[in-house]
Amino acid sequence: MPEQPETLGRLAAGLHAVVVAGARPNFVKVKPVLDALAADGARTSFVHTGQHYDDAMSGVFFADLGLRSPDHHLEAGSGSHAVQTAAVMTAFEPLLERLAPDVVVVVGDVNSTLACSLVAAKANIPVAHVEAGLRSGDRTMPEEINRIVTDRLSDLLFASSPDGVDHLLAEGMPPASVHLVGNVMVDTLLACRDRACSRPVLADLGLCPGGYGLVTLHRPSNVDDPEILDGLLTALGEIAGRCPLVFPVHPRTAGRLGGRLPDGVRVLPPAGYLDCVALQMGARLVLTDSGGVQEESTVLGVPCLTLRETTERPITVAEGTNRVVGRSPAAVVASAFEALDRPPPPRRPDLWDGCAGKRISAVLGQVVERRGRRRRG
Numbered sequence: 001m002p003e004q005p006e007t008l009g010r011l012a013a014g015l016h017a018v019v020v021a022g023a024r025p026n027f028v029k030v031k032p033v034l035d036a037l038a039a040d041g042a043r044t045s046f047v048h049t050g051q052h053y054d055d056a057m058s059g060v061f062f063a064d065l066g067l068r069s070p071d072h073h074l075e076a077g078s079g080s081h082a083v084q085t086a087a088v089m090t091a092f093e094p095l096l097e098r099l100a101p102d103v104v105v106v107v108g109d110v111n112s113t114l115a116c117s118l119v120a121a122k123a124n125i126p127v128a129h130v131e132a133g134l135r136s137g138d139r140t141m142p143e144e145i146n147r148i149v150t151d152r153l154s155d156l157l158f159a160s161s162p163d164g165v166d167h168l169l170a171e172g173m174p175p176a177s178v179h180l181v182g183n184v185m186v187d188t189l190l191a192c193r194d195r196a197c198s199r200p201v202l203a204d205l206g207l208c209p210g211g212y213g214l215v216t217l218h219r220p221s222n223v224d225d226p227e228i229l230d231g232l233l234t235a236l237g238e239i240a241g242r243c244p245l246v247f248p249v250h251p252r253t254a255g256r257l258g259g260r261l262p263d264g265v266r267v268l269p270p271a272g273y274l275d276c277v278a279l280q281m282g283a284r285l286v287l288t289d290s291g292g293v294q295e296e297s298t299v300l301g302v303p304c305l306t307l308r309e310t311t312e313r314p315i316t317v318a319e320g321t322n323r324v325v326g327r328s329p330a331a332v333v334a335s336a337f338e339a340l341d342r343p344p345p346p347r348r349p350d351l352w353d354g355c356a357g358k359r360i361s362a363v364l365g366q367v368v369e370r371r372g373r374r375r376r377g
């Protein structure tokens, strides 16, 4: 276990960290890390890979989070996995050579995370992975491949929950590289909750708190296969008969929905960060395939059904409000009715307390301090 941040002071002073973000959930995760490093006197170079580029997927997050503008934009854009990963790598390599930082900090499990860790590892620059050790056990998920490879390449592994630590140790990672620090997404959620509360999104949509359910679906395994998507839409239609649903639609999903929407399910454009939190807070039930939403709904105490066969975040089931219910329409409907009738009690995992960014900065500072001492000694 790392020492508590208070005992470590401003050890990160003198550190130069490159911090990478590329896609929607990354912006939420880097904010507390950038803030904590800045507060501890570190120099940060903030890199946006451009994996997400629309205002609704990127710009609005900067505004909502008060995230500073990136120092470098790689403009990688969309493409197949290989094309996108290669575009990020090709643009990141010369930049990294120029910046020559002490460490590259990557977050989450998107293609940008993998691409930048691979470039940094080959340049012999230490990689720190925030949200390390999550495993769904499902290698058909592109994110699972990204998690495994990124962790293998990383010198510092920041886990958000004890199961993450267990996976990393079981896979043979050196124990000294593994740090249980809590959840950066929760840092951001707790910091933004009051501002989300004052958003007019519910009133604008004519929604009453507790009077609707929230749906988010964007996993290729759910939305790219028309048969699976049809089954899920049928289930949503049945649930909407008891509890109207709102569905902010990710661009990947928008392209696949066509006109097929059941009565009672209302489609919205992708929600910005504060509106998404506000919609979760007001919801009676959340139905999702997102990793971040599983965590946020747990912290907000809102019942969540995960429409997947697995989760890489089992702590939200064991110590939160989440249930993994699969994708069979009958099971989804039955689980939704049960959650409406008997909502689970709110609970929150240990260390999901708003201080993960500070713990990460403290550990990064310790590592640099040790290296400096070795050089001096």
Ligand code: UD1
Residues within 6 Å of the ligand: 023, 024, 025, 051, 052, 053, 054, 055, 057, 058, 078, 079, 084, 109, 110, 111, 112, 142, 143, 218, 250, 251, 252
């Ligand atoms: C990516 C991540 C996923 C994460 C999700 C969050 C990978 C492998 N997947 O999935 O883990 O949960 O982001 O949103 O990294 N598009 C736009 N505008 C944009 C960005 C994308 O219209 O700003 C469209 C493009 O048609 C693109 C498609 O969405 O081809 C998919 O984008 P991509 O970044 O490849 O994957 P996501 O499905 O967003």
